[in-house]
Amino acid sequence: MQKIHAAITAVGGYTPDYILTNAELETMMDTNDEWIQTRTGIKERRILKGEGLGSSDMGAEAVKVLLAKKNIDPKEIELVICATATPDMLFPATANIICDKVGMTNAWGYDISAACSGFLFALTTASQFIENGRHKKVLVIGADKMSSIVNYEDRATAIIFGDAAACVLLEPDTDGYGILDTITRTDGSGRTYLHQKAGGSVKPASLETVMNKEHYIYQEGQPVFKFAVKNMADVSAEIMERNNLTSDDIAWLVPHQANKRIITATGERMNLPAEKVMINIDKYGNTTNATIPLCLFEWQERLHKGDNIVLAAFGGGFTWGSIYLKWAYDTV
Numbered sequence: 001m002q003k004i005h006a007a008i009t010a011v012g013g014y015t016p017d018y019i020l021t022n023a024e025l026e027t028m029m030d031t032n033d034e035w036i037q038t039r040t041g042i043k044e045r046r047i048l049k050g051e052g053l054g055s056s057d058m059g060a061e062a063v064k065v066l067l068a069k070k071n072i073d074p075k076e077i078e079l080v081i082c083a084t085a086t087p088d089m090l091f092p093a094t095a096n097i098i099c100d101k102v103g104m105t106n107a108w109g110y111d112i113s114a115a116c117s118g119f120l121f122a123l124t125t126a127s128q129f130i131e132n133g134r135h136k137k138v139l140v141i142g143a144d145k146m147s148s149i150v151n152y153e154d155r156a157t158a159i160i161f162g163d164a165a166a167c168v169l170l171e172p173d174t175d176g177y178g179i180l181d182t183i184t185r186t187d188g189s190g191r192t193y194l195h196q197k198a199g200g201s202v203k204p205a206s207l208e209t210v211m212n213k214e215h216y217i218y219q220e221g222q223p224v225f226k227f228a229v230k231n232m233a234d235v236s237a238e239i240m241e242r243n244n245l246t247s248d249d250i251a252w253l254v255p256h257q258a259n260k261r262i263i264t265a266t267g268e269r270m271n272l273p274a275e276k277v278m279i280n281i282d283k284y285g286n287t288t289n290a291t292i293p294l295c296l297f298e299w300q301e302r303l304h305k306g307d308n309i310v311l312a313a314f315g316g317g318f319t320w321g322s323i324y325l326k327w328a329y330d331t332v
Ligand code: UT7
Pocket: 030, 031, 032, 035, 036, 039, 040, 116, 155, 156, 159, 220, 221, 222, 224, 225, 228, 257, 258, 259, 262, 286, 314, 315, 316
């Protein structure tokens, strides 16, 4: 019998309506459009406005788009894995809340926390349940309301992040399509450079942590940049080499959208022309777990059955990795 691979068979996405432009950021802090575009490639990002709305609301919208397009009953979904750095609450899992909001009453689910590599790690995890025959329909969601942990007085981080959610459906394939190889890495010693200082068990929320603004993203941009450039490029080159892929064989690189300069360095290391590299950081900024599926969602009409695709990410933790997959369908 042919080996079972986990194939992406549908994608969905959601971005909030509100557009936070560089021009608006200029009115909020000491920054400018020229600096932001040159250093990051970002022109604007989306922000989820509205009392009581969180990552699950965006995740649920993305899932509804996917299910409607494939005409799938929510009750057919067996497992939901949500990658998020901004869960609705510490518990229960945002995946469970999305299941409730969409009516996926037969699914079980849980969240994965791996910062900006979360979607890649979730996809790797989810693929195991397809490959071992346990499940036939698994949803992997990346959803982040980054604006909920951004300090809009900190120009070094506020300009980077945005809100969005996107998702993919995994189904079994025995014709050689789907996820063919994965590389996943972590290095916990990098945690000091990018993290949220308070709100966990080490430093629970208190008046003091709030006054010290310790519930926001803390990032030392330069060291993170250096690690990201090296490691994202390294794993992308490694996955090409061990699968005997040349740049001609690859149809698309789908990189995590953290900084256009990191993306360009990865593409160059893979020897790929710019037109094979998905970039939408200009419109959405860094949406953490949503960047990679949001690219797939936006590019879906241009993807063809049999396309060799490399996904690559680097994030806080540190976490990083790459996935090689063969696209399983033509969008009609
Ligand atoms: O997705 C998860 C992983 N995260 C990443 O991959 C992010 C990696 N890091 C980066 O993308 C970049 O380090 C940043 C975009 C965060 C910062 O860019 P940079 O080129 O590393 O800038 P920098 O921190 O070295 O700052 C250069 C200068 C500084 O001024 P001085 O000391 O040279 O006078 C900053 O104060 O730019 C200043 N600066 C700004 N100026 C205008 C920092 N932020 C801003 C700003 N507007 N928003």
